Amino acid sequence: MAKAKQVRGMGGMDDAAHPAILVMGVSGSGKTSVAVALAERLGALFVEADDHHPPANVAAMAKGIPLTDELRRPWLEAVGEAVAERRAEGPVVLACSALKRRYRDVLRRRAGPLDVVHLTAPRALIFGRMAARRDHFMPAALLDSQIADLEAPGPAEDPVILDAALPVDTLARHAATALALRHPRLATRSHGGNVG
Numbered sequence: 468m469a470k471a472k473q474v475r476g477m478g479g480m481d482d483a484a485h486p487a488i489l490v491m492g493v494s495g496s497g498k499t500s501v502a503v504a505l506a507e508r509l510g511a512l513f514v515e516a517d518d519h520h521p522p523a524n525v526a527a528m529a530k531g532i533p534l535t536d537e538l539r540r541p542w543l544e545a546v547g548e549a550v551a552e553r554r555a556e557g558p559v560v561l562a563c564s565a566l567k568r569r570y571r572d573v574l575r576r577r578a579g580p581l582d583v584v585h586l587t588a589p590r591a592l593i594f595g596r597m598a599a600r601r602d603h604f605m606p607a608a609l610l611d612s613q614i615a616d617l618e619a620p621g622p623a624e625d626p627v628i629l630d631a632a633l634p635v636d637t638l639a640r641h642a643a644t645a646l647a648l649r650h651p652r653l654a655t656r657s658h659g660g661n662v663g
């Protein structure tokens with residue numbers, strides 16, 4: 468079975484392993500929307516980190532209580548394991564806030580190297596989207612704690628940084644273009660637009 472192995476820095480892959488792409492950002496930045504569109508474009512498997520929260524975490528956030536490092540650790544470990552399992556089958560796109568560098572490192576320890584796509588936007592834009600979102604446990608009031616916790620990926624993580632104000636399809640296309648340069652095999656899988 469293909470085993471994820473780091474050979475070219477934090478996002479590098481050997482010939483056998485499938486890429487795993489982390490779409491990260493604060494709540495409401497568009498991670499889920501963009502990750503789903505990107506996975507579809509790449510013919511990749513989609514993993515939603517929110518699906519792996521223990522009920523206590525969801526209950527805390529729904530009450531407006533920000534998660535702590537302690538509450539996030541088992542969740543991140545479970546997410547990392549889910550990605551590790553899926554990337555044995557094919558490329559994976561993960562939607563996960565992964566706000567701090569050490570959270571991303573927990574994911575890497577479980578799942579192997581990650582390509583990072585960071586969605587950024589002004590607070591007002593994101594707040595407006597969160598306030599308008601229905602059927603979601605995350606209150607817009609938690610946005611400021613998310614912004615306070617955010618440690619944006621620096622050059623060592625070689626992120627693809629995208630302006631989350633752009634339309635979802637444009638973001639997925641830009642991400643696919645950047646990722647295909649890193650992983651030429653992704654270019655041949657990609658559909659739904661020109662990634663070259």
Ligand SMILES: Nc1ncnc2c1ncn2[C@@H]1O[C@H](COP(=O)(O)OP(=O)(O)O)[C@@H](O)[C@H]1O
Binds near residue numbers: 495
């Ligand atoms: N690029 C975008 N342009 C317009 N609306 C967006 C965009 N990305 C996300 N949204 C909307 O904003 C809200 C939050 O998006 P979502 O994907 O749930 O973000 P996250 O997963 O980061 O919390 C949703 O209602 C979604 O439809």
Ligand SMILES: O=C(O)[C@H](O)[C@@H](O)[C@H](O)[C@H](O)COP(=O)(O)O
Binds near residue numbers: 494495539
């Ligand atoms: O670490 C956290 O505090 C949470 O995981 C948070 O970052 C995440 O964003 C929520 O799960 C809300 O879900 P959305 O990101 O989909 O809004």
